[in-house]
Amino acid sequence: MRMATKTVIITAGGIGKRMGSDLPKQFLLLDDLPVLAHSIERFHRVDPEIQILVTLPDTWRTYWEGLCRKISFKIPHTLVDGGKERFHSIRNALKLVTGELVAVHDGVRPLVSRKLIFEAFQLAEESGTALPVVPVKESVRFVEKLETRALNRKNYFIVQTPQVFRREVLQKSYELPYHEGITDDASLAEEAGYEIRLLEGEEFNVKITTPFDLKLIRLIYEENKSFYE
Amino acid sequence: MRMATKTVIITAGGIGKRMGSDLPKQFLLLDDLPVLAHSIERFHRVDPEIQILVTLPDTWRTYWEGLCRKISFKIPHTLVDGGKERFHSIRNALKLVTGELVAVHDGVRPLVSRKLIFEAFQLAEESGTALPVVPVKESVRFVEKLETRALNRKNYFIVQTPQVFRREVLQKSYELPYHEGITDDASLAEEAGYEIRLLEGEEFNVKITTPFDLKLIRLIYEENKSFYE
Numbered sequence A, B: 001m002r003m004a005t006k007t008v009i010i011t012a013g014g015i016g017k018r019m020g021s022d023l024p025k026q027f028l029l030l031d032d033l034p035v036l037a038h039s040i041e042r043f044h045r046v047d048p049e050i051q052i053l054v055t056l057p058d059t060w061r062t063y064w065e066g067l068c069r070k071i072s073f074k075i076p077h078t079l080v081d082g083g084k085e086r087f088h089s090i091r092n093a094l095k096l097v098t099g100e101l102v103a104v105h106d107g108v109r110p111l112v113s114r115k116l117i118f119e120a121f122q123l124a125e126e127s128g129t130a131l132p133v134v135p136v137k138e139s140v141r142f143v144e145k146l147e148t149r150a151l152n153r154k155n156y157f158i159v160q161t162p163q164v165f166r167r168e169v170l171q172k173s174y175e176l177p178y179h180e181g182i183t184d185d186a187s188l189a190e191e192a193g194y195e196i197r198l199l200e201g202e203e204f205n206v207k208i209t210t211p212f213d214l215k216l217i218r219l220i221y222e223e224n225k226s227f228y229e
Helices: A035-046 A058-070 A086-094 A114-127 A167-173 A185-191 A211-223 B035-046 B058-070 B086-094 B114-127 B167-173 B185-191 B211-223
Strands: A006-011 A051-056 A078-081 A101-106 A129-135 A140-144 A147-150 A156-159 A163-166 A198-200 B006-011 B051-056 B078-081 B101-106 B129-135 B140-144 B147-150 B156-159 B163-166 B198-200
Touching: A006 A035, A006 A086, A035 A051, A035 A101, A035 A114, A051 A058, A051 A086, A058 A078, A078 A086, A101 A114, A101 A167, A114 A129, A114 A163, A114 A198, A129 A185, A129 B140, A140 B129, A147 B185, A163 A167, A163 A185, A167 A185, A185 B147, A211 B211, B006 B035, B006 B086, B035 B051, B035 B101, B035 B114, B051 B058, B051 B086, B058 B078, B078 B086, B101 B114, B101 B167, B114 B129, B114 B163, B114 B198, B129 B185, B163 B167, B163 B185, B167 B185
Parallel strands: A006 A051, A006 A101, A051 A078, A129 A198, B006 B051, B006 B101, B051 B078, B129 B198
Antiparallel strands: A101 A163, A129 A156, A129 A163, A140 A147, A140 B156, A156 B140, B101 B163, B129 B156, B129 B163, B140 B147
16 A cells, blocks of 8 residues: 655744743754754654655744754755744645645654654544644643632643644644634644544653753753664 | 741652652652652751651651661651552541641652742641642643543643641541542542632642653752752
8 A cells, every 4th residue: 555645844933932042942952953953854764755844934044044054954844934823834834735644743842753753644644633642640720710620630631743634634624714722733623623533642752842841852862862863 | 927837748658660660759869868858858948847747658667767867867757657548648647737737748749949838838828728730831632532622721730739728628628538539639628618729830840750750850950959958
C-alpha cells in the first residue's frame, strides 16, 4: 500500500513577550541549534519527503533566513507569513499544503520523538484525526469567577502536538469563523463535527513557554542526546 | 494580635512503586539531604514553633530514624504511622494535632517557598481554608471512555500543597467516610461543605512523581540555592 503524502505546519508565530527575552523562544539555542531548527529536523527525520511549512511573523523572516545561512541549516522548508493569531497563520499555510495528511506542530516543542510523529500520522491516516495527550499528574480544579470545585483527575488530559489530520478534515475545520475560544486544532476540528482520536503523548514533549522550560528542555536533551541525533 | 499556632502534617506514605527505585522518593537525596528533610526544613524555617507531624509507613520508620542520626538532622518532628491510604494517614495524624491552623503538605514537594507557606497560613487564618493552585499552561481535554471534548484552559488549575485549614475544618472533613474519589484535602473539605479559598501556587513547587521530576528538582535547586538556604 502506498503511504499517504505528508505535510507539517510548524507554527513559529510567537513574538516571545512571555519569555523575558527579546528573541522569540523558537530562535533560542538548544545545543547550538535554534529550537525551531530542532523541531523541523524531527519531522524531516521521520520522512525526508515531508512538506515542511513554517509560519513565521513577517518581521522575523530576514532574521531566520540569516540564521539558517549562518548555521548552514539545509533542511528545505517554506516560510508562510504568520497571521494575526495562530488560527490565521494556519489558515494561510493551508493554502500551500500538498500532503494528504497534515500535522500541526508547535515550533517550540523541539523534543517530540520520531515515534510519536510516526504514530500520529498513522492514526490520522486510519481515522482522520490524531491528538497526543498526557494524563494530568496532579489534582485538578475547575475555577470560574467565584465558583470552584475539585475534579476527578483521571478524566483530564493535557493536549500536545503534533496534531495530525487528513487534509480535508483540517481544511473544513479552518473554514469555520475565528473566535477566541479555539485552543488548538483538535478543538476546532471537534467544532467542525469531527471525532477526535487520541494517542499517548510524551512526558518530554514539553512546550517552551517560560525561561525555565528552556532549561528543562536543555536538561532533557543533554540526557537523551543519542535519542534525538 | 496573637498569631495562631500551627501544625503541618507532612505525608511521606509513598512506597515508591512508580519511581523505578527501591527507595521511596521522599528519601532520595537533593544536595546531600533527603527530600523529606528539605520539606520539613521549609516549614521549620517559617515558624520554629510549628508542630511537625510526618506520616510514614511503619516499615520505613527505622530507616528514617537511622538516616536522621547519620546526617545529624535535628529538626524536631513526630512520626505518625501511615495508614492504608493517604486519607487514613492524615486521620491518624489529626489525633495528635495541637495547632489552631493545620497545613497538609506532600513530603515530596521539597521546593515550596517560605513565602507560599506563610501566605497559605495567613489565608487559612482569615478564611478557614487555603489552597494553592497554578494555571494549566497547555490545552486541556476531558476524556471519559469514548467521550472526549476540548475545555477552556482558563478554567482549569493544578492543585498543589501546602493546603491549610483551621483545625476544626480539617477535623470535620476527616469525619467523612473514606472513598476513592478523594483527591486532596481541599476536595474533602469541599465535600464537607466548606468553601475553598485559593491562592497562587508556584511553578517550582513540583511534586516528585517520576525519576525525571527528581532531576528537574535538582536543577531548580542548584539554580536557586540561596533562595532555599
